[in-house]
Amino acid sequence: MIRGGGRRRLPRRLALAVACVGLAAGCDAFEPPPIESKVVQGGNPARGHAIVASGVHGCTACHALPGIRAPRGVVGPPLHGLARRGFIAGRLPNTPAVLVAFLANPPALVPETGMPDVGLTPEQARHVAAYLYTLERPPDAW
Amino acid sequence: MRGDTRRRLPWTFLLLAAAGCDGTQSALDPAGPAAASIHLLGLFMYGGAALVTLLVTALMLVPFLRRGEPRTVRTLFLWGGGVALPGLTLTALVPFTLGAGKEMRAETAPAHATVEVIGYQFWWEMSYQRPDGLSPASSANELRVPVGEPVELLLRTEDVIHSFWVPNLAGKTDMIPGRVNRMVIQADRPGLWRGQCAEYCGAQHALMAFDVIAVPRAEFDAWLAALARSVREPETPFLREGRDLYVALGCGACHAVRGLSEGRLGPDLTKVGARRTIGAGTLPGGVGNIAAWIASAQHLKPGNRMPSYDRLEGPQLRALAAWLESLR
Numbered sequence: 001m002i003r004g005g006g007r008r009r010l011p012r013r014l015a016l017a018v019a020c021v022g023l024a025a026g027c028d029a030f031e032p033p034p035i036e037s038k039v040v041q042g043g044n045p046a047r048g049h050a051i052v053a054s055g056v057h058g059c060t061a062c063h064a065l066p067g068i069r070a071p072r073g074v075v076g077p078p079l080h081g082l083a084r085r086g087f088i089a090g091r092l093p094n095t096p097a098v099l100v101a102f103l104a105n106p107p108a109l110v111p112e113t114g115m116p117d118v119g120l121t122p123e124q125a126r127h128v129a130a131y132l133y134t135l136e137r138p139p140d141a142w
Numbered sequence: 143m144r145g146d147t148r149r150r151l152p153w154t155f156l157l158l159a160a161a162g163c164d165g166t167q168s169a170l171d172p173a174g175p176a177a178a179s180i181h182l183l184g185l186f187m188y189g190g191a192a193l194v195t196l197l198v199t200a201l202m203l204v205p206f207l208r209r210g211e212p213r214t215v216r217t218l219f220l221w222g223g224g225v226a227l228p229g230l231t232l233t234a235l236v237p238f239t240l241g242a243g244k245e246m247r248a249e250t251a252p253a254h255a256t257v258e259v260i261g262y263q264f265w266w267e268m269s270y271q272r273p274d275g276l277s278p279a280s281s282a283n284e285l286r287v288p289v290g291e292p293v294e295l296l297l298r299t300e301d302v303i304h305s306f307w308v309p310n311l312a313g314k315t316d317m318i319p320g321r322v323n324r325m326v327i328q329a330d331r332p333g334l335w336r337g338q339c340a341e342y343c344g345a346q347h348a349l350m351a352f353d354v355i356a357v358p359r360a361e362f363d364a365w366l367a368a369l370a371r372s373v374r375e376p377e378t379p380f381l382r383e384g385r386d387l388y389v390a391l392g393c394g395a396c397h398a399v400r401g402l403s404e405g406r407l408g409p410d411l412t413k414v415g416a417r418r419t420i421g422a423g424t425l426p427g428g429v430g431n432i433a434a435w436i437a438s439a440q441h442l443k444p445g446n447r448m449p450s451y452d453r454l455e456g457p458q459l460r461a462l463a464a465w466l467e468s469l470r
Contacts, residue, residue, distance in 0.1 A: 058430020061442060071425065075437040075452075107460060114437070114456030116463055118430035 043130025261304035282409030305341035329356035351423025372401025384465025
């Protein structure tokens with residue numbers, strides 16, 4: 001008798017659990033899926049992050065980046081959601097190859113830019129590009 | 143096997159803890175005689191404090207472990223532990239304390255380097271006295287010293303109070319308006335250490351750091367001679383544009399570049415490209431950070447005396463930053 005009742009209640013519990021999970025899922029902020037087309041050949045996002053976070057190239061002194069608290073530069077644009085932007089420096093098509101070339105020597109591609117050639121090697125530029133394409137959420141508030 | 147691991151564990155923790163002690167800004171990793179004597183006093187203090195803690199903890203446990211309280215023991219604790227023991231230890235520590243760091247007051251000979259260190263709100267000036275009546279040569283936010291010899295520092299401030307502190311080399315010495323405080327530091331090995339202002343000096347006290355670089359005497363002499371020389375003519379049209387912008391924008395009203403301008407309100411830029419950091423430890427050096435600093439100095443270090451030059455065209459900013467970075 002008791003077992004029978006348990007068996008009857010099971011689908012209802014399952015439905016409740018599914019509903020709860022569904023509700024909880026609705027609580028997450030909208031996280032867009034990573035963009036598959038923006039893949040940098042030979043680029044390692046973790047190494048790119050290390051290069052940027054070291055601060056020696058000055059990236060963060062001009063650009064605000066999610067996950068890097070200081071110095072949250074204001075000279076250039078913040079770089080979250082870069083993968084979804086139409087242009088690099090407002091002029092160049094935003095493709096992995098172009099971004100890598102731009103990072104390695106910005107003035108060579110956009111002579112009017114204020115972004116200096118900060119001395120990234122082509123390999124470093126690939127890593128940094130791979131890292132930048134992973135950035136989605138806006139930089140944290142203070 | 144398990145026993146092995148268990149026996150090894152404390153050593154692993156000890157080693158890890160010890161690894162946390164070295165560093166470019168650590169009083170636990172002394173690199174000069176003054177810091178070494180202070181560190182020795184520190185070791186005695188840490189050891190003594192640990193013993194006292196153990197003793198007091200043990201005494202606290204006594205009433206829990208035994209019944210009753212013999213009166214004689216109570217008197218002994220009061221007079222022995224409360225008066226005699228602290229009196230003895232503190233008296234013994236006084237001469238020890240007075241002796242620690244006495245190397246900071248050592249005598250120096252005229253042959254030894256003398257550097258005037260001037261604190262300003264937001265940055266440090268290091269002015270190196272030169273032999274044979276030559277005028278002193280200035281640098282900023284970086285103190286270079288010859289290895290293995292005492293260096294006399296004359297510490298003063300132009301505005302607010304500061305304190306000059308390089309934990310690896312010596313204790314703190316305050317910089318007080320209207321006074322010149324003398325201090326001697328010595329680095330026993332070549333290396334790079336970080337110093338910091340240790341007396342609250344206003345909004346940017348946290349960004350008030352400097353480097354100390356110890357190099358062999360010959361290298362020091364060559365560096366000092368180069369510091370006093372005028373900067374060279376820019377080698378490319380792009381760098382020349384940067385130099386011309388420096389002049390046209392009036393940077394020289396606040397900054398000195400030997401052979402070009404003599405401003406004294408901001409750091410001397412004659413060798414700014416060779417410095418490890420800019421903005422008194424705010425950012426690493428390099429053309430990217432220099433450009434960012436020019437364009438947004440007020441954002442990067444709010445309140446400092448340099449305005450953000452945010453009205454330049456892109457190539458102008460790059461040229462100016464590239465020329466400054468070429469000053470080595």
